[in-house]
Amino acid sequence: MLKSCPFCKLTGKKVNAHIIPKAFFEHISAGGSVLKQREPGRHPKRMLVGVYDDGIWCRSCETEYGKWDNYAIDVLRTPLENFSDFPSAYELKIDKPIELKLFFIALIWRASTSSKRLFNNVSIGSFADLAKKLLTLGSPGSLEDFSTIISCSGSDEYLIAEPVKVRHSGILFYRFYLGRLTADIKVSSQATPRQLQPAVIGYKGTLVILRTKRDNRLVGSASKVAKQLTNHSTGPTRKAE
Template sequence: MACLICGEAKTIEAHLIPKAFVAEVKTERGVQHLILHKGEARPRVSHTGVYDRGILCGPCDSILGGHEDYALELLRELRKPSGPSGGIIGVDPIDGDRMVRFAAGIAWKYAVTTQPGRIDIGPYVDVLADVALRDAPIPPSVDVAMLRIVELDGDVYFYRTPMPDRKEGANVVRFTVGSFIFFLKIDQRRNGSTLPAECWLRGRTKGAFVTGDAELTEEGRMHRQLSSSAPSRRFFTEMRARKARRP
């Protein structure tokens, strides 16, 4: 299958969630990650996350890689400050448009993939491709905001693949990496007031994000439930047993 952006015949194994974000998830050395998809009875195991061989060539994937590298380093820095749950933490400087292009790239990959987790975002498939991969001007209908999930020790325990959602009547794509929930708006409607205006990052060089306890978020509660499920317990019990048998 040819690259969906430039038509190049030779495509690569393009990671849907960037490999570096997968590797951030806290785990013991040598222990694989557990991937659970809604509706699947058995979890999958992986060291690097899910990839698709049929969507991007190397040069086009590297365009997304530039946005992903920027986001990775920024989120690592933003995890360092501590503050009360529900607080607003300023970010200065920030390349807000780069963060929009990063989030657009993640959502686009899940909108075109044939792997589990594919999402339907209608006509915004082409809009996000233009934003993330063709350096097009970002329209007002596309914007992104972040919410920091605060665990007890501030580490990263999970990621969540994109899913369509609604926020104050506006369509968004919601996903989690680096202990941040991203809300990528794909709608002509206004951003809404649930999150402060400065948290919406399109066009900003100074921005902000909100913090919240993991247990107060859908993602945090889901992580707790899935990690305590029977398939998860069996997997981690087996992995610990394997580690104990090593010389």
């Protein structure tokens, strides 16, 4: 039992909560690929089911605030050939951008609360209260609250690595590695750089995945496609099930 759940502050049953949902690991393994975990000062090691922590929140909170995982898993595992293909981005019309945004808010809250070594670098300070408020309300907040941008590496390596701090035009983001995809989540009261805004989840009813080299800064990539993304009528649509 948790004497005091870090999220709801009530006594509750412990649960092995995955910070990054294990479905990402299972999907990659099923395709015959090997997912690796990389941490500073250590050799990469094979990952089977991911990293979980039984001290993040209680079972009731896992059920209530982890419910957006399934939609995010489904969307983020969509084959890229189903997206509209631009020179520097992929774009897919989605039906539940709010749920996708809430998944990333839950992700960064879980990572910042976890005691696991892999997530030691994630500390969101006072923004933890904002994340809890939005999750409790089931609200994605404004476009500027935890603005999230997805990118895709051309690398064949599937990687789960320690999240790192990156800065785009001086604005702080945390970068999470989700296999071949990376997610940059803003933790700052400063506005998202203008060039990146068309790629922010919730900017319109699409998921935009920027095509870039692993660890490349996104502003240059986004500058090439911002106007195109803003004016383009979206391609294939994911239907609600």
